[in-house]
Amino acid sequence: MPGTLPVPLEIELPQGWQSAPPEEVGAPHAAFVALHMASRGQGFVPNITVTGHRLDGSSSLHGLAEESVRRLRENVGAVEVVKRTEVGTSPAPGLIDAPGIVQNLRIQATVNGQPMELAQSQFLLVLQSERQRGERAEIEIALTARTSQLQDVLTDFQSFISTLRPASPSSEG
Template sequence: MPGTLPVPLEIELPQGWESAPPDKVGAPHAAFVALHKASQGQGFTPNITVTGHTIEGSPGLHRLAEESVQRLRENVGAVDIVKRTEVGTSSAPGLVDAPGIVQNLRIQAAVNEQPMELAQSQFILVLENEKQRSELVQIEVALTAKTSQLQDVLEDFQDFVAALRPATQT
């Protein structure tokens, strides 16, 4: 059963991407998964995942980023941090007042029992729950691709992140 987001988001997929059931593509904790259609059948399909959960207290962005890296190390394999940068609202205009951090990672993983070097770009942000103002939520948006595929899909990921918006109340 796929994960859920503690706050609803409006998601716009870039052209050439299609949503996929998280539990069917090996991402059972994700609330949303998108696959790059043109890359299917090339040994690894670049994907975008969105996960989220409520957080206790006020953990710093760097701590949240470290926790994400640690989860990857425990579940996937060796992870190297290539770059980590705090970002403001200008990087994600749809998510006004949301502090965030972007980290680029290199991951040594086994895909279909074959060793593979993957690149992952994560955008981690903290939002206040509109329904429960005292509650903070962490949203993690990640692009994962083979290092050789990254340049082909990175701009799409940036467009995806820029278009994310809190869902409007109806």
Template sequence: MATTLPVKIEFSLPEGWQPAPPDEVGAPGVAFIALHSASREGFTANITIAGKMRDTIDLVAIGDESVQRLREAATVSVAHRTEVGTPEAPALTQTLRISTSLHGRLLDLVQSQVYLVMQDVHNPAEHAVIELVLTAKSTQIAQVEEDFKDFVRSLRPADSSAE
């Protein structure tokens, strides 16, 4: 079942990406998914957004949780991990190599994950962790990774004065 985000955000989708209903495309547990219409050769590259309130904001531990979840269904290795951002707005990026099967065929995927900490504007002591994920076949990643970077750069808290 699709979820909602604990904070309101705004973003821009790069050209060539189309939003889709998460439950209809097999992405339960995410609040948003966009599909890359030009990359349908056996797997459609996608961008997802999920998030939740967290008691702790240890982003490395959160990244490790993601790896463990994926390992329940696939072989996963962490290719790259970097803590970025500022002390006031920490973030973590990690790139995962995933080997799994889809419809009985071996599939090599790359997943770029970005974890952003966003402070609750109404209660600054509370924090949400927003998870932005690009998943693509290893042969597709070069054509979509710049789009993902543009997407991540476009993300911002929603204008609360518009409520």
């Protein structure tokens, strides 16, 4: 069963991307996965994953970023942090105004039995619950692609992030 987000969000997929069942594409803990369909058959399909969980205590943004890197090292392989930037206000119009971190990673992974260098751009943000004062949630949105594919899909990822907003009460069902 796929993961769920602790805070309902609305997002729009850029053209050329298609949502996929997380458990069928090897991301069982993700709440949402999108695949770049034009890249099928190239050995690796760039993907966007969205995960989230409630935060306990006073987790710092840098602590959350380090934890994400630790999980990748544990589950995938060698990870190098290329760049990490704190963002405090909306990097794009319409985006949730929340503290966050953007980190760019280089990952040495084995995909279908083949060694592969992947690039991952993560956007981690911490949201306050509007319903439960004091409750906080971490949302992680990650773009993963071969390093040679990254420039082809990075603008789409930025566009995807720019559409992120809290779900309106009528769309929460």
